[in-house]
Amino acid sequence: MTSALIEEAHDLSGRADDRLVHVPDTATALVFRTRPDGRGDLVVVGPRTRAAYFAGKDLPVCLRVRLRPGTARPLLGVPISALVDRVTPLADLWGDAAVRLERRLTRLDGDRPRILHQLEAALAVRTRGPDARDGLVGAAAAALAARRPERLSDLARRVGVSERHLRDLLAEGAGLTPKAFARIARLRDALAHGGRSPGLAQLAAATGYYDQSHMTAEFRSMMGVPPGAFFAGRLPALQRC
Known part of the structure; x- marks a missing residue:
């Protein structure tokens, strides 16, 4: 899935015995994930300057949407320098709008195309005129x-x-x-x-x-x-x- 706002989308869903390698990245991304107990969360992953190596977790759904260069700051409403090497709940930036979106995505019961469509729609709502x-x-x-x-x-x-x-x-x-x-x-x-x-x-x-x-x-x-x-x-x- 690509669009004017989304450069790439990846399905990172996995099991506890998986090995996760997060390589350095210039992009800011949104990640939606669910846990075996049904809870879901939506976070912002800022640009990453160092690799990180993790043991996996049971994540029935883990979708990562990489934003196009130049789109993250107006969409998220903060300087991206404040997000580097950090994982930030989207609710910290969008408030109740992020909480409502998180609930909608969780209710989609792992339907990945619909989750991605809802994410893209939520981003489109927050776009403004050309800058x-x-x-x-x-x-x-x-x-x-x-x-x-x-x-x-x-x-x-x-x-x-x-x-x-x-x-x-x-x-x-x-x-x-x-x-x-x-x-x-x-x-x-x-x-x-x-x-x-x-x-x-x-x-x-x-x-x-x-x-x-x-x-x-x-x-x-x-x-x-x-x-x-x-x-x-x-x-x-x-x-x-």
Whole structure:
């Protein structure tokens, strides 16, 4: 499912014996989950700068909706810098409207297409007219996520704002500095292609790192293990979710 507001939707439903790996992410997401006792909750997952490794939980339904760059701040009503590396109940941001939505989703009894449709409808209600600031955040995100990211000074000149203003917009609208955004985007590209690459040196070259040593240092910093260990399944100790 994709739309003007939703970039991706994933079904993360699982069992207690599953292993959950949450990799760094530039995006803000909404997650709706239910438990075996029938209770449901709706939370906001802010941009994530470090990987986390969890032992699974019994979650009959766990749907994650990743918001498009530039849409999270106006939809949620807070600077995204306040949500980085945090999980926040949507009710803390939307109040009673979130509580009512949570109840509606729980009553759908695990019908995933209907849950996603209701989530999208709830987001659409909170959209407002076009805002140039949000468009600039989206443009900056696209440029910084490229395999050869555009220099911030060049990007600012291209979109007609000062470099400082663009930094401030990105911090408010995406929660990250340009450097952090580009690092996470590059890491996710390497993760997506790691299993298909013939070797780490080739992977580093293909995904925009200076060399294999550069990739290994950034990988270890954000994932907690070097790339060879990660792709071989040698992960850090699991935390309780």
